Every structure is written in C-alpha cells, then in structure tokens.
Amino acid sequence: xxxxxxxxxxxxxxxAQVGAVVHVAFDGPARVRAFDAFxxxxxxRTLVPGDRGLQLDPGMVPGLYGLEISPRNEEGVLRxxxxxx
Numbered sequence: 458x459x460x461x462x463x464x465x466x467x468x469x470x471x472x473a474q475v476g477a478v479v480h481v482a483f484d485g486p487a488r489v490r491a492f493d494a495f496x497x498x499x500x501x502r503t504l505v506p507g508d509r510g511l512q513l514d515p516g517m518v519p520g521l522y523g524l525e526i527s528p529r530n531e532e533g534v535l536r537x538x539x540x541x542x
Contacts, residue, residue: 464533468480478510480511482509483504489502490525493522500514522538522540
C-alpha cells in the first residue's frame, strides 16, 4: 500500500467575497470541501472535468478557511487556504 501525499494548490482571488467564484489550479473531477477554523465542514462541492471555478457558499462568514481537494483519479489530497471577506 502506497502512502498518500498531501500537496498544496493555488486558489485565485483570495481574499474573496462571500458567494464569489474562485478558481482552483486543478481541472476536476474532484470533491472540494471547505473547513472553518474549528475544523467543521462548511462547504462541500464537486468540480467536474474542465471546470476550475468554485462557487463559494453564500452562508460562509468572513474568515480563513482550509480547502481540501480530493481528486477522483489520483492519490493524495490537495490543500489550499482561502480568505473570505
């Protein structure tokens, strides 16, 4: 069994406005989850192939979030940080 490796990935337009679309440097398919400062999942979305835009949940409050991108056909998890204003 091979170990999973976590890698960092770029997210553009950070800081972003609540409800905005941000772009991730990954071309789906993937599951994208956002975690608040307490580790709670506050957003759970799917990126489809060819789509790099990620619509932020309008219920997200301003703050720092961790993004976890889980590609469907690759090992490991991609991580990023996102600031929401």
